[in-house]
Structures are given as structure tokens and as C-alpha cells.
Amino acid sequence: xxxxxxxxxxxxxxxxxxxxxxxxxxxxxxxxxxxxxxxxxxxxxxxxxxxxxxxxxxxxxxxxxxxxxxxxxxxxxxxxxxxxxxxxxxxxxxxxxxxxxxxxxxxxxxxxxxxxxxxxxxxxxxxxxxxxxxxxxxxxxxxxxxxxxxxxxxxxxxxxxxxxxxxxxxxxxxxxxxxxxxxxxxxxxxxxxxxxxxxxxxxxxxxxxxxxxxxxxxxxxxxxxxxxxxxxxxxxxxxxxxxxxxxxxxxxxx
Amino acid sequence: xxxxxxxxxxxxxxxxxxxxxxxxxxxxxxxxxxxxxxxxxxxxxxxxxxxxxxxxxxxxxxxxxxxxxxxxxxxxxxxxxxxxxxxxxxxxxxxxxxxxxxxxxxxxxxxxxxxxxxxxxxxxxxxxxxxxxxxxxxxxxxxxxxxxxxxxxxxxxxxxxxxxxxxxxxxxxxxxxxxxxxxxxxxxxxxxxxxxxxxxxxxxxxxxxxxxxxxxxxxxxxxxxxxxxxxxxxxxxxxxxxxxxxxxxxxxxx
Numbered sequence: 001x002x003x004x005x006x007x008x009x010x011x012x013x014x015x016x017x018x019x020x021x022x023x024x025x026x027x028x029x030x031x032x033x034x035x036x037x038x039x040x041x042x043x044x045x046x047x048x049x050x051x052x053x054x055x056x057x058x059x060x061x062x063x064x065x066x067x068x069x070x071x072x073x074x075x076x077x078x079x080x081x082x083x084x085x086x087x088x089x090x091x092x093x094x095x096x097x098x099x100x101x102x103x104x105x106x107x108x109x110x111x112x113x114x115x116x117x118x119x120x121x122x123x124x125x126x127x128x129x130x131x132x133x134x135x136x137x138x139x140x141x142x143x144x145x146x147x148x149x150x151x152x153x154x155x156x157x158x159x160x161x162x163x164x165x166x167x168x169x170x171x172x173x174x175x176x177x178x179x180x181x182x183x184x185x186x187x188x189x190x191x192x193x194x195x196x197x198x199x200x201x202x203x204x205x206x207x208x209x210x211x212x213x214x215x216x217x218x219x220x221x222x223x224x225x226x227x228x229x230x231x232x233x234x235x236x237x238x239x240x241x242x243x244x245x246x247x248x249x250x251x252x253x254x
Numbered sequence: 255x256x257x258x259x260x261x262x263x264x265x266x267x268x269x270x271x272x273x274x275x276x277x278x279x280x281x282x283x284x285x286x287x288x289x290x291x292x293x294x295x296x297x298x299x300x301x302x303x304x305x306x307x308x309x310x311x312x313x314x315x316x317x318x319x320x321x322x323x324x325x326x327x328x329x330x331x332x333x334x335x336x337x338x339x340x341x342x343x344x345x346x347x348x349x350x351x352x353x354x355x356x357x358x359x360x361x362x363x364x365x366x367x368x369x370x371x372x373x374x375x376x377x378x379x380x381x382x383x384x385x386x387x388x389x390x391x392x393x394x395x396x397x398x399x400x401x402x403x404x405x406x407x408x409x410x411x412x413x414x415x416x417x418x419x420x421x422x423x424x425x426x427x428x429x430x431x432x433x434x435x436x437x438x439x440x441x442x443x444x445x446x447x448x449x450x451x452x453x454x455x456x457x458x459x460x461x462x463x464x465x466x467x468x469x470x471x472x473x474x475x476x477x478x479x480x481x482x483x484x485x486x487x488x489x490x491x492x493x494x495x496x497x498x499x500x501x502x503x504x505x506x507x508x
Contacts, residue, residue, distance in 0.1 A: 016278070019368065021270035058501070084375045086501070090383025097488045104490045110376040114273065118366035121338040126364070130346025130395075131404060133387035133413055139386075143505035150385060150411045158400070158405040159387055187289035234351045236358045244347035247312070247340070251397035 005069040005106050006076045007092055009083040009113025010041045014199030017114045025076060025111060025151070033065040034078030034088070042078065058088060062095035066103045079205040082115035086136050116223035117162035120195025123205050125234070125242035127193060127225050130249070132160035137167075137174050151178055155185035160164050160231060160245055163224040167215065175215035175224065182226060186210055191233055191243045194218055207233070207241055259360050260330045261346055263337040263367025264295045265380040268453030271368045278329060278364060284355070287319040288332035288342070296332065312342060320357045336369035340390050340418050371416035372479035374449025377459050379496035381447060381479050382462035384503070386414035391421075391428050396436070398428070405432055409439035414485060414499055417478040421469065429469040429478065436480060440464055445487055445497045447479040448472055461495055 006025040011017035028140065029048065032039055036052045044050065053061045069075045079087035089110050096103045121128045135153045139147060154161050161182075166175045179192070188211035196204040196219065206217055210226065218224055232251060234242040260279040265271035283302065286293055290306045298304065307315045316331065323329045333341035343364050350357045375382045375456035387408045393401060394400045408415050415436075433446070450473065460471055464480065472478055484503065488496040503506040 014275070014423070016275035017273045017366065019265070019271045019273055023266070024270070066487060079421050082372050084372060084380045084382050085485070088384070089376070089380035090498050090501050093380045093486075094377075094500055095487060096490075096496065097498070103314045104488070105492070108493075108496075110380070112271065112372040112376040114366045114368070115372065118336050118338060118369065122343070122364040122366040123475050126338045126343035128338050128388075129340070129347070131387065131389045133385065133408070133411075134382075135385045139506060141501055141506045146412070146503065146505070150413070153407045153411040154413075155388070157387075157404045157411075159404070208317045223376035232347075232349060232351060234358070238352075238359070239362075240345050242350065242362075244351070246348055247344050247395055249396035249400065251400070252393060252395045 002107065003072045004067040004074045005065060005108050007083045007089050007110040008076060009040055009081050009087065011114035012081060012116050012119040012198045012200065013041060015041065017119065017199055019113070022111050022113060029074045029076035029247060031073050031075045032078055033061055038078045038080050039095065040057060052217065058091040059095055059235050062088065062091040063099060065091065065217055066095055066099060066106055069106045070102045082113040083110060084112065085115040085134065116195070116198065117225060119198035120223045120225060123195060123198050124193045126244040127160055127227055127231060128245065129247055130160065130228070130230060130245040131158065132162060134162045134164060136164045137178060138165040138171065139157055139174060148181060151181055154186065155182055158228050159227040160228050163226070166218045166222055166224045168220050175218055179210065179213050179215060183210060187229055188222045191227045191231055193243055194222055195225065196222040205240065223231065256321045256359050256361065257326040258328045259319060259362050261337045261343050261364040262330060263335050263341065264292055264334045265368035266335060266370050266373040266452045266454065267295060269295065271373065271453055273367070276365050276367060283330035285322050285327050285329045286332055287315055287329060292332045292334050312345040312386060313349055316342065316345040316355060320346065320353060320360055321351055322475060323360045324356045336367040337364060338366065339369040339388065362368060368451065370418065373452035374447060374477045377449060378447045378461065380498040381414055381481055381485060382499065383501055384414065384482070384484060384499040385412065386416060388416045388418060390418045391432060392419040392425065399445045402435060405435055406439065409436055412482050414482050415480045417480070420472045420476055420478045422474050425464050429472055433464065433467050433469060437464060441483055444479040445484065445485055448476055449479065449496055450476040459494065463499055
């Protein structure tokens with residue numbers, strides 16, 4: 001008898017930013033599969049089992065979860081943020097695509113969550129108020145040339161750009177290189193938002209101009225949002241500056 | 255004495271997809287400002303006041319909310335989806351940018367929500383598992399030439415493309431034109447997901463190939479997600495096909 005596989009996201013880390021349906025899935029599951037720090041965010045009962053894995057073994061983790069579900073368990077695969085954005089939902093689909101036929105009959109329920117760029121944007125104002133894109137800066141996942149090409153086309157298109165996985169010990173120079181490339185296409189005053197751990201006690205939000213944006217501010221828990229030429233800053237006495245991208249561009253029908 | 259202004263999103267319409275912090279903001283507010291159908295999604299107490307407005311008067315609505323908050327009320331501006339994505343957060347920031355000084359001192363708290371593309375993606379599989387962009391197809395907001403240019407650059411960049419506001423009575427031809435344009439840049443088999451009212455009782459999810467994608471399936475409550483050349487379909491016996499975009503592209507470092 002086939003069981004059920006939930007794929008959920010914890011949001012950026014503040015438990016108040018999880019949805020009711022995600023909390024209900026956590027309550028219903030018997031087995032939890034995920035990277036340790038994400039599992040640590042859940043408040044589980046003693047009868048609920050954790051199967052902790054390393055952050056890099058996504059496909060193996062997805063397969064283990066599908067095997068347990070195919071055997072009848074109610075399994076919960078846990079991502080940070082939204083499971084569909086640079087996270088476990090794609091790994092689960094890929095495992096089903098390449099796995100045994102039994103995995104295709106597992107009752108698969110993927111639940112949306114608050115992805116980092118939305119949480120960071122809410123803290124900063126409304127930088128994603130107009131067209132935008134999300135790019136993972138990890139060249140483990142794709143060639144660096146592809147990333148450079150995407151950054152250039154995104155800037156030329158006028159997209160606000162949200163960068164996931166901006167930096168890590170193994171990838172120290174990529175974010176600086178991305179800023180350098182974008183300086184050729186965007187105004188020097190373009191706001192760059194560094195949003196670290198949005199909504200968590202160790203949250204840190206900083207806004208710098210592209211001309212002197214400092215990549216060393218970012219770490220693995222940071223989502224970086226780079227404005228478009230339309231993005232504006234509103235200064236507020238005693239408060240953080242607001243960064244927003246207007247809904248309208250000159251030349252629309254209204 | 256200045257009050258507080260919450261800017262929240264209801265998510266795509268399923269109340270189980272709202273976060274705990276958003277529900278707490280709704281509980282705390284005295285006055286609610288928004289488009290009627292979004293306000294109707296909330297379960298308010300008799301002592302909580304609704305200020306209903308038309309969908310198009312976003313800036314006026316934002317100003318009315320800021321005025322009440324500046325006078326000391328606890329006000330909640332209500333969007334569908336995430337308030338930061340093509341919604342009220344940008345209108346509130348714009349009103350502050352152009353309004354009286356008192357509005358800059360209002361305690362402004364913007365809360366992220368589940369935006370339509372995340373809810374639709376979760377229903378379909380993991381189409382946003384790799385780099386993607388979000389474009390509003392409304393040429394009320396920007397010139398149509400700009401939209402065409404963005405679609406072309408997004409396709410050339412290899413982004414999965416989420417289209418918001420794909421169609422309306424006043425904008426009947428734009429979605430068909432967008433498909434036509436994208437057929438010049440993407441494989442004929444590229445999956446197109448029509449996600450209507452994801453998570454609501456009247457939800458309808460359909461997947462078609464780009465070569466014969468039918469724009470008349472979409473309505474104002476639909477988010478359309480167009481795959482990239484990498485996006486794959488996994489057929490499942492007795493279940494909806496899964497659509498996903500793999501995390502890896504050939505040529506990465508791992």
C-alpha cells in the first residue's frame with residue numbers, strides 16, 4: 001500500500017511565517033527527511049522520526065523519502081523557504097522521473113512556502129513590485145558563463161534580480177563578479193538589498209548602492225536583491241529606508 | 255500619535271495558505287482597506303471596519319490607509335497573494351514617497367504571503383526549480399513593446415516565465431501574442447501550465463505544449479507558467495502529470 005509524501009518549506013526560519021496547511025502536514029507525518037538545520041526548526045513529537053542528511057545529497061534524500069512513502073509511511077520532505085524554489089521539490093520530481101514505477105503512484109503533495117526573496121522584499125519595502133527574476137548564483141548547478149549571460153539579459157530586460165546562493169566558502173568570488181558585470185548595465189545608484197535571515201532573531205537587512213556594494217556582507221543565509229533602473233529609495237526619519245519598484249512605467253495605457 | 259499599518263496578502267485564496275503572523279496582524283487591526291473580494295476572504299469580527307474600494311484605485315486606497323494609520327488607527331491593507339508582488343506594497347511605498355511627511359513616520363509592517371506562481375508551481379510539480387522570472391502581462395502598467403522585449407530576453411536567458419495578469423476583458427489578445435512570440439525561441443514541446451485559483455475549490459490546473467497552448471483557457475484568476483528548454487514532464491498513471499525544471503544543467507562544477 002502506497003503512503004503519502006508531503007514536500008514542505010519552513011519559510012526563511014521564523015515559525016510564524018509557516019502556513020496552516022504546512023503545519024497540518026507536519027502534524028500528520030510519521031517520518032521527516034531533510035537537512036539537519038531545517039528539521040531543527042520543526043517542533044516534532046517523540047513519535048515522529050527524523051532522517052537527517054547532508055545538504056548536498058538532495059537526490060539520495062528524495063529517493064529515501066519516496067521509498068518510505070511507497071512502503072506506506074506518511075513522509076515529510078523538509079526544505080527551507082519554498083520547496084519549489086531552488087529546493088527539494090525539483091529533486092523529488094527528478095527522483096520520480098528516474099526511479100522505479102512504484103514511486104509514480106505515491107500520493108505526492110507539494111505545499112508552497114515563503115521563499116527568501118519575498119521575506120527580504122517585505123522587510124525592505126517593495127522591491128519586487130514590478131517584473132523580476134530569481135537566479136541561483138551557484139555554479140555547481142550550471143556553468144558560470146550561463147550565469148553571466150542571464151545576469152546581463154536580466155539587466156537589459158529591466159528585471160529586478162533576486163540572487164539565491166550568492167556566496168559560500170567554495171564560491172567566494174561569484175557575487176563580486178556579478179556586481180561588476182551589472183555595473184556595466186545599471187545606474188551606479190541602483191539599490192542593492194542584502195537580506196540575511198529575514199524574520200529570524202539574527203536578521204540583518206542592509207541597502208547599498210550598486211557602485212560600492214560590498215559582497216563580503218553576504219553569507220549563505222543571505223538573499224541579495226538588485227533593483228532595476230526604476231527602483232527608488234524613500235528615506236524615513238528614524239526608520240530603515242524603503243526600497244520599492246513602482247508598479248507603473250511611463251508609456252502604459254493608463 | 256501615529257498608529258500602525260500592516261500590509262498583508264491573503265495568498266491565492268485558500269485560508270490554510272496564510273501564515274500565522276498574517277493571521278495575527280488581521281486579529282490586531284481595527285480597519286481594513288482593500289479590494290472587496292480580497293476582504294471577503296477574511297473572517298473579521300463585528301468591531302473591525304472594512305473600507306472597500308475598487309480594484310483600480312490602488313494609490314488612493316494606499317493613501318486612505320496611511321491617513322488612518324497616521325491618525326492612530328491600526329490599519330491592515332489587504333492584497334491577494336503576496337502584497338509585494340504586483341500588489342499593494344508598492345502602492346503604499348509610492349504613496350509614502352509622494353505624500354505628507356507624517357506618512358513616513360507610520361509604523362509600516364509588510365508581511366510576505368504565498369504568491370500565485372508558488373501555489374501553481376506546487377500543484378504542477380516544480381517548474382520553478384531553476385532560474386525563473388515573473389512578468390505582469392498588463393500593458394496598463396508598461397508599454398507593450400517593453401513586455402515583448404522582456405519576454406524575448408527571458409526566453410533567450412533560459413528563464414522559466416511566470417505570467418501574472420495574463421488576460422482580461424480589456425486585454426484579450428496579449429497572452430496569445432506572448433505565446434506566438436515565445437514559439438520563436440522555445441521548443442514546441444515546452445510545457446505551459448495554466449494555474450487557475452490554486453488551492454481554492456474552483457481550482458483548475460491544465461498543462462499544454464507551447465505549440466498549441468490555448469490562451470482562452472486563462473482568465474483573470476490564472477497564473478501562467480511557461481517552462482524553459484530544460485523543463486520536463488513526468489507522466490503518472492492515474493495522477494496529473496508532473497512538470498519540473500531540473501536543478502542542474504550540464505557543465506556545472508559538480
